[in-house]
Amino acid sequence: MNAIYLYRLSHWFYKKNIPILPVLIRNIIFLIYNSYIPASAEIGKGSIFAYGAIGVVVHAKAKIGKGCVIGQGVTIGASEGFFSKKEQAAPQIGDNCYISAGAKILGNIIVSGNSIIGAGAIVLRDIPPHAITVGCPAKVVGNTPIDYLAISP
Numbered sequence: 001m002n003a004i005y006l007y008r009l010s011h012w013f014y015k016k017n018i019p020i021l022p023v024l025i026r027n028i029i030f031l032i033y034n035s036y037i038p039a040s041a042e043i044g045k046g047s048i049f050a051y052g053a054i055g056v057v058v059h060a061k062a063k064i065g066k067g068c069v070i071g072q073g074v075t076i077g078a079s080e081g082f083f084s085k086k087e088q089a090a091p092q093i094g095d096n097c098y099i100s101a102g103a104k105i106l107g108n109i110i111v112s113g114n115s116i117i118g119a120g121a122i123v124l125r126d127i128p129p130h131a132i133t134v135g136c137p138a139k140v141v142g143n144t145p146i147d148y149l150a151i152s153p
Contacts (some may be wrong), residue, residue, distance in 0.1 A: 001052065002048060002053065003029050003032070003033045003052055004049055006029050006037075007025075007037045007041075009025055010025035022039035026038055026039060029053070033052055034055055035053045035054065035057065036056075037058045038058065038060040040060045041059065041061070041063070041064070043068075044064060044068065044095065046068075046151060047064055047066060047070070048069055048070070048151065049071075050069055051071075053070070054073070056074050057074070057075045058076045059077050059088075059091070062076045062077075062091055062092070063092045064097075065093055065097065067149060068096065068098070069097075069099065070099050071098075071099055071101035071102070071103065072101050072102075074099050074100075074101070075105070076090070076093070076105045077090070077105070078106075078108075079106060079107035089107060090108070091123075092110045092111070094113030094114070096114045096149050097111055097116070098115075098116045098150040100116070100117060100121070103119065103123065104122045109124065109125060111123065112129040112130075114129055114144050115129065115131045115133065116133065118134030118135070118138075120136065121133055121134050121135055122138055124138070130143045131144070132144060
């Protein structure tokens, strides 16, 4: 079972303003997958977590597009203190992005659609569309094809 199904259930309860169930489901996700995926985060249709979502942390205000793949051990977190003057500024990830295992996406940044973030990359700046990004700090090293999809239909 993938944690995305539990997230979708908790997000539905969150949208319907049913207060206790989203927190309960978030805690179940934490116990089963050792992941923090709050109901208030926005994850688009067709997006999945690789390997169920083991060790994934998603900020409560993060936005993830449609058809994305989020690998294990990924952190999608807000900028705090010295990263940004704006508190709780979470990343926005476009459609059809593949975020590889162990990647960290931190701050008030935009990862544009059809991009790949390499394993272990630390992303602190905006990523253009169709970019292949790797390293610490992350740098664009190539481009995905125009018809790139993170998940094959």
